[in-house]
Amino acid sequence: MIQKSDDIIIKTLARILVPFIQIYALYVIMHGHYSPGGGFQGGVILAASIILLMITHGLKDTQKRMSEKTVAILSSSGVLIYAGIGVVCLILAGNYLDYSKLAKLLHVAPAHARSLGILGIEIGVGLAVMAVMFSVFFDISRGEVSQEDEDE
C-alpha cells in the first residue's frame, strides 16, 4: 500500500536525505572503475532514493518528478549507451566492448581510453538499473492504486 506517510519526522528527514543519497549514488557510479561499486550498485542506490521519496511523499508527488514515460526513456537510453559503446568498438575494428579501440576516437592513450570506456558503461548500466528498479516498484504500487479505484 503506497500512501502518503502521516509521520512528519519521517517525511521531513526523507526530504532532506534524498539529495545526499542521490549524490552518493552518482559517486558510486562515477568511481566504479577506481573503488568498489559501479553501475549496478549506484543504480540501485539511486532507485532506492526515489522509492524512499515515493514511500514518504506518495505516488502522485513522485510521479510529478519522474513519470512513467521518463522511466521508459531512461531505461532504454541506459541500454543504448551500453550497447552503443560496444558497437562503436566493433566499428573501430575491435571486439565488442574492446575499449582500447576508442583511443583513436578520443585521441588519448589506450589505457586512458579503457578507463573512459568503462566509465561510459557504468553510466549506462546505472541509468538502466535505476529506471528498471524503479519501474518494477512503480508497476507493483500502481496495480494497488488501480484496484483501489475499482473499489471506489
Added chain:
Amino acid sequence: MEVTLLIEAMDTSFRLMEDARSQAVDLLNTAVKLTSETRDIEEKNIQAIFTGAQEAKSGFQNLVVTFLMLFAFWVLLSGKYDLFHLALGVICSLLIAYLTHDLLFANVRVGDARVIAYRFFAYIPWLLYQIITANIYVASVVLRPKQHVDPQILRFKTKLESDISWVTLANSITLTPGTITMDIRDGEFIVHALDKKVAADLNAGEMEDRIAHVFMEADHIYVQDALDVAPIFGELKRGL
C-alpha cells in the same frame, strides 16, 4: 562671616545642581536620539529578515546552495582532486541540485538562512551537554537499588511552527536518554518519559525555547536580534 560662607556654599550647590541638570538633559537627549537611531536599525533589520526570506524563496538561490552542499559532500566522498573528477562532481551536483532543490529547502519560513545555520551549530554543544547529564541521571536511576522508575506519557502543544523545527525538537528529545518522542500529531507532541524529574525537565521547555531561537520562531524573531541596547548603555556610561 558665617552668613557669607553660607551664601557662597548655597551658590556653589545651586551651580552644581544646575550643571547636573543640564548634564541630565543632555543625556536624556542623546538617549532619545539613540533610541530613534536604534529603532531605525531595528526596522532595517526586520526588513532584512523579511527580504532575506523572500530571497531564500526564490528558486535560484536554493539551487546554488543545494549545489554547494552537494559538491562539498562529493569532494568529501571522492578524495580525488584532479580536474576530471572535480568536473564530474560539478556535473553530478548540478544534475542532482536541479532535480531536488525544492526538496532540500521546502517550506522555507521567515528567517535568515545564515543566522539559522550559525545558531544550529551553536545549539549542538548544548544538546551534547544535555545528553551527557541525562545519561548520568538515567544511569543513576537504573543502578539505584530501590527502583524509582515512574514511566509516563506526556502530551504537550508546541509553539514551534515549521516541520523542520518539529523534527529537530523530536529528535533532540529522543536523543536525550529518558525521553522518547512517540508521535507528533498536528503540533501536539506525545512523549514517553522515564520518571518525574525527566518529565519535569522537559515540561520546563528550555529545549523548545532554544529551538525556537535557532529557527527564529515564535517571539524570538526580533527581540534579541534587532534591538541591540549596548550603544545606549555605552553612551550613558561615557556621559557619567
